[in-house]
Amino acid sequence: MATIANEANEANRARGVDSWDDLRRDAAARAATVGLPTRASEAWRYVDCAPLAHEPAAEAAPAITVLPGSTGWKSGPIEPALVRERWAKAVVDTTDIGQIWSWSQLRDTLHLHLPKGAQGHLHCRIETPGGWHGYRILISVDRGAVGSLVLEHALGAARACTGMDVDVAQGGSLTVEEIQSGADAAQLLSSAAISIDRDAQVTWTSAWRGGALVRAHQDVRLTASGASIDFAGLARVAGKRQAHQYLRVAHVVGDTRSRQLVKNVIDDTARASFDGLIHVAKGADRSDAEQLNHNLLLAPGGRADTRPQLDIHADEVKAAHGATVGRPEDEQITYLRTRGLDSETARTLVQQGFSDEILHRFRHVHP
Amino acid sequence: MLDITNLHARVGDTPILNGIDLHIAAGEVHAIMGPNGSGKSTLAKVIAGHPTYTVTDGSITWKGADLLALPPEERATGGIFLGFQYPVEVPGVNNAEFLRLAYNARRKARGEAELKTAEFAPLLATRIRQAKMDAVFAERDLNAGFSGGQKKRNEILQMTVLEPELALLDETDSGLDIDALKIVADGINAFRNANRAIILITHYQRLLDLVQPDRVHVLAKGRIATSGDRTLAERIEADGFEAVLA
Numbered sequence: 001m002a003t004i005a006n007e008a009n010e011a012n013r014a015r016g017v018d019s020w021d022d023l024r025r026d027a028a029a030r031a032a033t034v035g036l037p038t039r040a041s042e043a044w045r046y047v048d049c050a051p052l053a054h055e056p057a058a059e060a061a062p063a064i065t066v067l068p069g070s071t072g073w074k075s076g077p078i079e080p081a082l083v084r085e086r087w088a089k090a091v092v093d094t095t096d097i098g099q100i101w102s103w104s105q106l107r108d109t110l111h112l113h114l115p116k117g118a119q120g121h122l123h124c125r126i127e128t129p130g131g132w133h134g135y136r137i138l139i140s141v142d143r144g145a146v147g148s149l150v151l152e153h154a155l156g157a158a159r160a161c162t163g164m165d166v167d168v169a170q171g172g173s174l175t176v177e178e179i180q181s182g183a184d185a186a187q188l189l190s191s192a193a194i195s196i197d198r199d200a201q202v203t204w205t206s207a208w209r210g211g212a213l214v215r216a217h218q219d220v221r222l223t224a225s226g227a228s229i230d231f232a233g234l235a236r237v238a239g240k241r242q243a244h245q246y247l248r249v250a251h252v253v254g255d256t257r258s259r260q261l262v263k264n265v266i267d268d269t270a271r272a273s274f275d276g277l278i279h280v281a282k283g284a285d286r287s288d289a290e291q292l293n294h295n296l297l298l299a300p301g302g303r304a305d306t307r308p309q310l311d312i313h314a315d316e317v318k319a320a321h322g323a324t325v326g327r328p329e330d331e332q333i334t335y336l337r338t339r340g341l342d343s344e345t346a347r348t349l350v351q352q353g354f355s356d357e358i359l360h361r362f363r364h365v366h367p
Numbered sequence: 368m369l370d371i372t373n374l375h376a377r378v379g380d381t382p383i384l385n386g387i388d389l390h391i392a393a394g395e396v397h398a399i400m401g402p403n404g405s406g407k408s409t410l411a412k413v414i415a416g417h418p419t420y421t422v423t424d425g426s427i428t429w430k431g432a433d434l435l436a437l438p439p440e441e442r443a444t445g446g447i448f449l450g451f452q453y454p455v456e457v458p459g460v461n462n463a464e465f466l467r468l469a470y471n472a473r474r475k476a477r478g479e480a481e482l483k484t485a486e487f488a489p490l491l492a493t494r495i496r497q498a499k500m501d502a503v504f505a506e507r508d509l510n511a512g513f514s515g516g517q518k519k520r521n522e523i524l525q526m527t528v529l530e531p532e533l534a535l536l537d538e539t540d541s542g543l544d545i546d547a548l549k550i551v552a553d554g555i556n557a558f559r560n561a562n563r564a565i566i567l568i569t570h571y572q573r574l575l576d577l578v579q580p581d582r583v584h585v586l587a588k589g590r591i592a593t594s595g596d597r598t599l600a601e602r603i604e605a606d607g608f609e610a611v612l613a
């Protein structure tokens with residue numbers, strides 16, 4: 001098992017070319033100014049922020065690992081010059097605490113690069129057994145390249161702040177399977193900025209198990225005609241866990257397509273939320289967008305919050321959104337019982353079916 | 368085979384069935400017709416054990432036993448099948464796997480060994496061919512995204528796979544084009560034999576031209592108002608319910 005990023009980053013540090021110190025310092029100053037997020041903040045309105053007050057103790061070394069068997073992708077640390085060029089200003093400007101912390105606590109970087117016209121597959125595991133650590137991952141898919149990625153967040157009693165930048169160039173195609181496992185005390189703040197160019201496509205499927213606080217924040221920009229994203233997410237939370245999806249999709253120009261389907265299965269006193277916004281810019285005519293969120297509440301103490309939103313400034317736009325919150329459908333269970341399945345089997349099938357619509361999209365891992 | 372005596376049932380506080388008497392022997396096909404709201408679907412659902420309905424009086428005896436004492440799944444494994452007027456979509460549940468589970472539930476109730484996927488596949492493939500359905504439907508989610516006609520044909524497919532002794536078909540003909548109606552009718556006729564009984568709930572004569580009933584009953588206000596042979600259905604088609612019920 002090669003810990004490519006760790007080794008290379010340590011080598012850079014040894015050579016005195018660790019360019020992160022300035023960024024860490026700037027980000028720490030920003031973090032002090034911005035403070036902890038609270039529910040008064042619009043972007044955190046559904047999140048129980050109390051766990052953030054508890055900083056996890058460091059226990060074991062974290063690691064970004066590229067698993068054996070990867071093909072086509074080039075992987076290594078992000079070049080120091082690129083770090084300065086690309087993020088020095090962003091660290092100062094952003095108000096996203098997840099992004100700020102990913103810099104202020106930066107431990108590791110990883111650049112995954114799929115060259116022009118290449119095909120490839122890669123499985124990346126981000127392990128945070130304990131402590132508080134930030135990561136930066138840059139994913140570059142060059143023109144006409146076709147790649148798939150598995151991103152695995154494995155968390156102990158830790159806080160992981162993972163910042164991702166994803167650039168898919170003209171005609172490129174990227175399929176991401178993102179999964180998360182972790183302890184009850186796990187905290188994960190994941191922030192991704194995804195930029196999709198002309199005739200490029202991204203298919204992104206995530207499966208979350210939640211933790212003390214798990215929140216995924218994604219900003220998707222469809223920057224040229226023919227760009228498309230198909231996003232699907234599933235959170236299955238139980239106990240006192242929480243998982244939150246904050247998703248922004250911007251149709252910057254017309255003739256672009258987006259699909260979002262987010263499902264939550266909530267048991268015990270767990271909570272999950274979906275806060276989604278489709279923004280269609282002025283002049284982005286013939287954009288085609290759909291956003292759906294469905295929540296299955298298995299116990300009376302669970303909580304689901306949902307806020308699908310459309311912000312349309314163009315003409316001839318196809319845009320649809322919707323949300324449901326409910327218990328397993330009695331009609332579905334009765335239908336299955338009239339075919340001879342006992343009520344427990346029927347209930348299990350209906351619940352499993354609710355999740356399977358998302359889980360069937362996974363090809364390389366089985367969350 | 369099925370004996371219904373003085374059956375009363377309600378939904379919430381609203382009485383729907385107000386004293387149904389019906390006796391069906393093996394091998395018989397009974398058509399139940401009637402105006403909207405007369406209680407036809409309620410009767411089918413009460414026989415199948417739908418929990419929305421409460422039986423307040425009367426009895427249903429199935430092969431000599433008290434049917435009302437059984438939950439819906441035991442009625443199904445005991446040989447009763449309800450083809451829904453509005454088949455329910457169950458996303459994420461594979462049609463073929465669901466059918467195998469249902470088929471095995473019935474086998475288990477008869478003390479027979481359950482079939483594995485590979486053992487069940489040839490039987491399902493045969494039934495799909497007989498129902499003139501595309502094999503792709505087996506791999507789709509149960510009724511999810513099916514058209515109205517496809518859902519009805521899927522109900523008939525389920526019936527032919529599960530081989531019940533009593534099939535209650537609730538407006539299986541509604542929403543079908545003429546070709547699909549012919550296919551469904553062929554499926555029902557092929558299913559019909561001396562050991563099985565069928566209750567056809569319908570508004571229209573056209574299904575009864577293709578599946579000829581032994582008896583026709585007209586429901587009104589939760590009771591069987593009149594019964595007759597299949598010429599009764601022809602009279603209803605020609606003159607309407609009001610004339611027949613007058």
